[in-house]
Amino acid sequence: MTGQDFNFYPGTRIIGKWHRKQYELIRKIGSGAQGTVYLAVSDGKKMAIKLARDRASLIAEVNVLKQFEQLQSNPLGPSLYDNDDWLYGGETIGFCAMEYLKGTPASEALRKRSFDWTIVFLVQLLNQLKKLHESGYIFADLKPENLIIIDPGHQIRCVDFGGATKIGRSVREYTEFYDRGYWGMGTRKAEPSYDLFACAMILIDAATGGRFERSGYPQDQLLRKVKEASRLVPYQSIIFKALSGRYASAEEMRQALVSQAMERQQPSTQMRRRGVSATAKSKTNDGWVSAWLAASIMLTIYIVCVLVYTM
Amino acid sequence: MKKGTLRQILLITDGCSNQGEDPAAMAALAREQGITVNVIGVLDHFDAEDSRGLQEVESIAQAGGGISQIVQTRQLAQTVQMVTKQAMTQTIKGVINQELQGILGETGTVEDLPPEKRGKVMEIVDELGETVDLDVCILVDTSASMKTKLPTVREALMDMTLSLSARMGRNNYCLYLFPGKRKAVTRVVSWSPNLDSIERAFEKIGTHGVTPTGPAIKEATKSFGQIARRKMLFQDDEAYDDGPRF
Numbered sequence: 001m002t003g004q005d006f007n008f009y010p011g012t013r014i015i016g017k018w019h020r021k022q023y024e025l026i027r028k029i030g031s032g033a034q035g036t037v038y039l040a041v042s043d044g045k046k047m048a049i050k051l052a053r054d055r056a057s058l059i060a061e062v063n064v065l066k067q068f069e070q071l072q073s074n075p076l077g078p079s080l081y082d083n084d085d086w087l088y089g090g091e092t093i094g095f096c097a098m099e100y101l102k103g104t105p106a107s108e109a110l111r112k113r114s115f116d117w118t119i120v121f122l123v124q125l126l127n128q129l130k131k132l133h134e135s136g137y138i139f140a141d142l143k144p145e146n147l148i149i150i151d152p153g154h155q156i157r158c159v160d161f162g163g164a165t166k167i168g169r170s171v172r173e174y175t176e177f178y179d180r181g182y183w184g185m186g187t188r189k190a191e192p193s194y195d196l197f198a199c200a201m202i203l204i205d206a207a208t209g210g211r212f213e214r215s216g217y218p219q220d221q222l223l224r225k226v227k228e229a230s231r232l233v234p235y236q237s238i239i240f241k242a243l244s245g246r247y248a249s250a251e252e253m254r255q256a257l258v259s260q261a262m263e264r265q266q267p268s269t270q271m272r273r274r275g276v277s278a279t280a281k282s283k284t285n286d287g288w289v290s291a292w293l294a295a296s297i298m299l300t301i302y303i304v305c306v307l308v309y310t311m
Numbered sequence: 312m313k314k315g316t317l318r319q320i321l322l323i324t325d326g327c328s329n330q331g332e333d334p335a336a337m338a339a340l341a342r343e344q345g346i347t348v349n350v351i352g353v354l355d356h357f358d359a360e361d362s363r364g365l366q367e368v369e370s371i372a373q374a375g376g377g378i379s380q381i382v383q384t385r386q387l388a389q390t391v392q393m394v395t396k397q398a399m400t401q402t403i404k405g406v407i408n409q410e411l412q413g414i415l416g417e418t419g420t421v422e423d424l425p426p427e428k429r430g431k432v433m434e435i436v437d438e439l440g441e442t443v444d445l446d447v448c449i450l451v452d453t454s455a456s457m458k459t460k461l462p463t464v465r466e467a468l469m470d471m472t473l474s475l476s477a478r479m480g481r482n483n484y485c486l487y488l489f490p491g492k493r494k495a496v497t498r499v500v501s502w503s504p505n506l507d508s509i510e511r512a513f514e515k516i517g518t519h520g521v522t523p524t525g526p527a528i529k530e531a532t533k534s535f536g537q538i539a540r541r542k543m544l545f546q547d548d549e550a551y552d553d554g555p556r557f
C-alpha cells in the first residue's frame with residue numbers, strides 16, 4: 001500500500017514477470033483508490049491495463065472476472081486477458097490486462113443527458129445486476145464512476161469489479177453515499193438488495209444534482225429529498241421500495257421501472273411527439289405540476305395550430 | 312489452519328502521549344502476546360506540533376504489528392472499518408506466509424507465487440477473514456484536544472460494528488477511554504458482542520491534561536486475559552454461543 005498515484009509516460013513498456021507478455025502504455029484513462037488504469041497496446045490490440053496499488057484488491061477483482069469468463073451469457077464485465085506482475089525499479093506492481101471499454105463514464109453521461117436516459121441506463125444496469133446476482137455475486141461498490149456508457153449503442157457496462165462480493169459475505173468496498181449502512185437503512189451483508197439500494201441512490205443523485213451528506217435523521221432526509229425532486233415523482237414508490245430493501249430481485253425492480261417509464265408516456269401519438277420537449281422543460285421547472293402545465297399549454301397551442309391550419 | 316480468534320487493539324488518538332510507559336514498547340509487548348495493535352491518528356492539520364504525533368502513531372502500529380492510518384475527522388468512519396478489516400487480512404496472510412515458508416523455504420511468501428496460485432491463496436484468506444472470530448479492544452484518547460472529535464469517533468465505531476457484524480464470524484468488543492477519572496484508563500464497555508451501549512459512553516468525560524497512551528495499551532492488553540479466562544469458564548455452556556457475555 002504505497003498510497004501515491006502511478007504516473008508513467010506514454011510509450012512505457014511493461015513486460016509481465018510470469019507470462020512474459022509485452023504491453024506499451026498509450027495514455028492514462030483514470031485512477032481510483034485501488035489503482036490506475038491505462039490504455040495500452042499489445043500485439044496491435046488495444047486494451048485497458050490496471051496497475052494495482054493494493055494487490056489484494058486486484059486479486060479479488062481478477063478472481064471475479066475469471067468467474068465471469070466461465071459464464072456463457074452476455075459479458076458482465078470487461079473480458080480478462082492477462083494477470084501478471086511487473087518488476088519496476090525494485091518494486092513489484094501487480095497488473096491485469098482487460099478488454100478496453102470505449103465510452104463515457106456514467107458520472108459524466110448522467111449529467112449531460114436528459115433524465116429519461118437515466119431511467120434507461122438504470123433499466124440496463126438492473127438487467128446486468130440480475131445476471132451478476134444469479135452468478136452468486138453482488139457488485140457492492142455501485143456508483144456512476146464504476147459504470148461506463150459504451151460509445152456506439154448506449155449500453156451500460158460495469159467496470160471495477162474490485163468490490164464484487166460473494167453473496168452472504170460482508171461488503172469490503174463501498175462509497176458512503178451509495179451504502180445503505182451509511183444511511184442507517186440496512187446491513188453491509190452482501191445480498192442483492194444491497195445493490196438495489198445503490199441503484200435507488202443513483203437515481204436520487206441524478207435527479208437532485210449531486211451527492212449530499214447525511215444529517216442527524218438520515219432516513220427522513222432521504223425521504224424528503226425524494227419527495228422534493230420533481231423528476232422523481234413518478235418513481236417515488238419504486239425508490240422507497242428499493243431503499244427499504246423490499247425488492248427481492250433486480251428483475252423485480254427492473255420490471256417496475258420499465259412499466260412506470262412506459263406508463264408515463266402520453267396516451268396519444270401527437271402528444272408523444274411533443275412529449276420530448278415537455279419532459280425537457282420539466283427539468284428547468286420546479287414541479288411535476290408545472291410539467292403538466294407546460295404539456296397542456298403545448299397541447300392547446302397544437303390544437304389551435306391544427307384549427308388554424310384546417311380553417 | 313485451525314479457525315481461531317483474532318485479537319486486535321484499536322487505538323484512536325490525536326497525538327502525543329505524555330505519561331507512563333512508552334506506548335510503542337507496550338504495543339510490542341501486546342504483539343508478543345498475539346495481539347495486533349492498530350492505530351488511527353486523527354490529525355486535522357499537519358503542523359510541527361502534529362509531526363511528533365504522526366511519528367508516534369506510526370511507531371506504535373509498527374511495534375504492535377498492525378496498521379496505522381492518519382485521517383481527518385470527517386473521513387473517520389470509513390477508515391476505522393477499513394483498518395480493522397485490513398489488519399485482519401494482514402494477520403491471516405502472515406500466518407499463511409509462515410505456513411508457506413515451511414513449504415517453499417525461507418523466502419517464500421504469498422507475493423512470490425505466480426498470479427494464479429496467489430489468487431487461490433487470497434480466496435482462502437478472504438474466506439478466513441469472513442469466518443474467524445474477532446476480539447477488538449477499542450482504546451479512545453479523550454484528552455482535551457480530542458473532545459470535539461468524540462461524536463465522530465462514536466459514529467465511526469458504530470459504523471465499524473455495522474461492517475463487522477455483516478461477517479459470518481463472531482465479534483467481541485470492549486471499550487476503554489483514557490485518561491480516566493482517577494486511573495490512567497477507564498473501561499466503559501466490557502467484552503460484549505455489540506457496541507449498542509456506547510451511545511452515552513462519551514458524555515460524562517472530564518478533561519485532563521495528560522495522555523497516558525502507554526498505560527492504556529497495557530490495560531487493553533490485559534483485558535484479553537479476562538476474555539480468555541471467561542471463555543475457559545463457560546466452555547461447556549451451550550447458551551454462551553448466542554447470548555451476550557454478561
Ligand SMILES: Nc1ncnc2c1ncn2[C@@H]1O[C@H](COP(=O)(O)OP(=O)(O)OP(=O)(O)O)[C@@H](O)[C@H]1O
Pocket residue numbers: 029030031032033034035036037048050078098099100101102105145146148159160161162
Ligand atoms: N476496462 C476498462 N475500459 C475502459 N475504461 C476503464 C476500464 N477499466 C477502468 N476504466 C476507467 O478507469 C477508471 C479507474 O478505474 P477503476 O475504477 O477500476 O479504478 P479503481 O482504482 O479500482 O477505482 P475505485 O476507487 O473506484 O476502486 C474508471 O473510472 C474507468 O472509467
